[in-house]
Amino acid sequence: MKKLIKSVMLGLAVFGAVSAAFAAPKGKAKSLILATKFLDSEETAISLRKVEKAINERGKSCNLSIKMYPGLTYAKAADCMEQITQGANVISCDGINFIAEYVPDYDAVTGPMLYANMAEYLAMTKTKLVQDLNVKAAKQGIHILSLDYVFGFRSMMTNKVIAKPADMKGLKIRVPESKVYAYTLEALGATPIAMPYTETYSAIQQKVIDGVEGSISTYWGTKQYENVKNYSLTNHILAVSGIAMSESYWKKLTKEQQQILTEEFANGAKDLYDVTMAKEGEMLKKLEGVGVKLNTVDTPAFSKACAPVYDKFPKWTPGIFDKIQAELTKIRAK
Secondary structure, three states: HHHHHHHHHHHHHHHHHHHHHHHHOOOOOOOEEEEEEOOOHHHHHHHHHHHHHHHHHHHHHHOEEEEEEHHHHHHHHHHHHHHOOOOOOEEEEEEEHHHOOOHHHHHHOOOOOOOOHHHHHHOOOOOOOHHHHHHHHOOOOOOEEEEEEEEEEEEEEEEOOOOOOHHHOOOOOOOOOOOOOOOOOHOOOOOEEEHHHHHHHHHHOOOOOOOOEEOOHHHHHHHHHHHOOOOEEEEEEEEEEEEEEEEHHHHHOOOOHHHHHHHHHHHHHHHHHHHHHHHHHHHHHHHOOOOHHHHHHOOHHHHHHHHHHHHOOOOOOHHHHHHHHHHHHHHOOO
16 A cells, blocks of 8 residues: 555655646746837827736746836937847837838838828838848848837927918927938927937927927827927928847847747837827827827928938948839839
């Protein structure tokens, strides 16, 4: 009887060990940092929080986790990109202009007055032209998880009514640390002032700047309407962010970990697009409700004023603008 009991106990122990082995998470533990400029009150951050939650839920099966740092609480985008190229466990969500510091042609794809709507841009990111840029980014140590975090078009938030480019003359407007944005504002007659967006609220109050340019969701989500009461619908640049991480760190992940990141950041981009499409009209009404005046502009005049911007980038591949226009023609034909 004792032999039988010992045999049964041994069998149970072996079964328990085997079961535990199968139940244990697979792959080496990977803990990621998700750094972004967006505040938790902004729609992009709200979508990213959903991504964070989904990754952590699915990641339990393969030792993958992620922690989000909104509102530049981790680091500025330029610093994040430098860490990414050095192999850090950082994922950055910020303007594509920061990726363009390593692959300049990205700036051409997100240049001023280029797209009629967000859908055109989302179609552009699927083209071979942009996919080839992603390959170039990988050679620079950057893995592109998504370029599709669109949240509207950027327009002017000021106290002055703007209807034509001449109305921009002399205005000090905050821009991201980007040559495309700086050249665009200069072409329109304004003085671009580069600073983190988180500093703009007080900068307007202190009259360091006269206004900012940004999307409807940014205007509402950051309460900039408390400072400036005119929103002039220039739609001069698409409001879009990219999701980038280290290529070398990406290669250290298991297939399952890679799949989770790819799928959930794609889900986040779709969520942001859907929310933007559904809520922009609602947010405009809310802005009007707090005293903001919406101003239409002379769009052809703004397009004409911005045209010289595309001649200011010697590092762009020769003919890249014509290639982009050719792809847009195909997209619009469909």
